[in-house]
Amino acid sequence: MSAITIDSLRKEYGDTFAVDGLSLSVAPGEVFGFLGPNGAGKSTTIDALLGYVRPTAGTITVLGRDAATESRAVREAVGVLPDGYALYDRLTAREHVAMAASFRGGDDDPEAVLSRVGLADAADRRAGGFSKGMAQRLALGMALVGDPDVLVFDEPSSGLDPTGIAALRRIVAAEADRGTTVFFSSHDLAQVEATCDRVAIVDDGRLVALDTVAGLRERYGALATLSVAADPLPDLAPLRALEGVASVAVDGDRVVCRCTSADAKVRALRAVFDGDCRVRDADAEPASLEDLFAASVGESGRTDEADDPAPAAAPAGAGPYATTATGEGE
Numbered sequence: 001m002s003a004i005t006i007d008s009l010r011k012e013y014g015d016t017f018a019v020d021g022l023s024l025s026v027a028p029g030e031v032f033g034f035l036g037p038n039g040a041g042k043s044t045t046i047d048a049l050l051g052y053v054r055p056t057a058g059t060i061t062v063l064g065r066d067a068a069t070e071s072r073a074v075r076e077a078v079g080v081l082p083d084g085y086a087l088y089d090r091l092t093a094r095e096h097v098a099m100a101a102s103f104r105g106g107d108d109d110p111e112a113v114l115s116r117v118g119l120a121d122a123a124d125r126r127a128g129g130f131s132k133g134m135a136q137r138l139a140l141g142m143a144l145v146g147d148p149d150v151l152v153f154d155e156p157s158s159g160l161d162p163t164g165i166a167a168l169r170r171i172v173a174a175e176a177d178r179g180t181t182v183f184f185s186s187h188d189l190a191q192v193e194a195t196c197d198r199v200a201i202v203d204d205g206r207l208v209a210l211d212t213v214a215g216l217r218e219r220y221g222a223l224a225t226l227s228v229a230a231d232p233l234p235d236l237a238p239l240r241a242l243e244g245v246a247s248v249a250v251d252g253d254r255v256v257c258r259c260t261s262a263d264a265k266v267r268a269l270r271a272v273f274d275g276d277c278r279v280r281d282a283d284a285e286p287a288s289l290e291d292l293f294a295a296s297v298g299e300s301g302r303t304d305e306a307d308d309p310a311p312a313a314a315p316a317g318a319g320p321y322a323t324t325a326t327g328e329g330e
């Protein structure tokens with residue numbers, strides 16, 4: 001049985017299709033990255049997964065429970081780090097963790113949870129005085145309470161400094177090691193590349209790619225970048241004419257070719273050598289997840305830079321498990 005199954009999910013807001021026929025499943029123990037440009041439908045999908053948003057059509061099952069009709073049970077079973085959570089200003093970090101433990105019926109030691117997220121020294125400080133990154137760390141700690149089998153993180157790196165990002169990576173790796181399913185949306189592609197078994201890329205509410213990062217590289221023709229330092233710089237026109245060379249640009253004293261295959265890389269390098277210039281250095285790098293993201297979103301036919309307004313923030317005092325959702329669930 002899958003840990004999470006999304007089947008033909010659709011969510012309409014008036015004329016807007018926030019999610020438009022999304023289907024995917026996440027295996028138990030899998031670390032699954034859920035990516036897409038702004039307004040692609042990630043938060044709406046996560047809100048539907050937690051039963052905060054009622055789908056227009058389709059279903060989501062989490063650990064065998066229907067997210068729409070059994071949302072309370074789903075929320076109790078899943079550790080959530082929502083986008084747009086609200087903490088209680090007057091409660092301390094320790095009290096927040098204790099509250100999360102009582103919600104889940106767990107007996108976690110608040111000290112241990114807070115030290116895991118790097119907040120041991122702030123255990124008795126009120127959350128109202130926390131910086132954005134400290135609040136994010138606290139919300140992460142609360143999601144981990146009770147060792148849930150499924151963790152759902154919406155933009156978990158938001159507000160975190162490099163130490164916080166490294167801690168988040170370690171936590172995701174440790175959770176994966178103990179068999180937890182981790183489903184997270186993120187714009188931090190380095191984090192996704194470092195931690196995810198598979199990634200789904202959505203655009204305009206639709207799935208445009210679903211694979212491992214290695215699989216995506218294969219799908220997009222081993223997209224790779226060749227960077228050659230040459231003196232003088234070669235004539236760019238013959239490079240641009242080469243088969244499999246998608247783009248050619250100059251960066252300082254280097255010519256940078258984006259290639260769609262290993263063969264194209266070799267052809268481009270040979271063409272530089274054949275030109276009337278001295279090659280001083282050459283580097284080739286596999287496509288980054290950022291390149292693959294751009295390629296998949298480009299392939300899906302998107303032409304604009306999405307700039308949709310974000311949905312309304314959670315109302316103040318809506319509690320630590322409030323999301324940007326509309327509260328349509330049970």
Ligand SMILES: Nc1ncnc2c1ncn2[C@@H]1O[C@H](COP(=O)(O)OP(=O)(O)OP(=O)(O)O)[C@@H](O)[C@H]1O
Nearest residue numbers: 013018037038039040041042043044045308309311
């Ligand atoms: N409550 C709502 N009412 C109307 N439209 C909404 C609502 N919630 C989301 N939308 C719209 O649905 C689309 C998907 O929004 P969503 O927040 O799910 O995207 P996202 O992928 O999470 O974006 P981001 O990366 O910016 O957080 C957007 O066009 C958004 O404006």
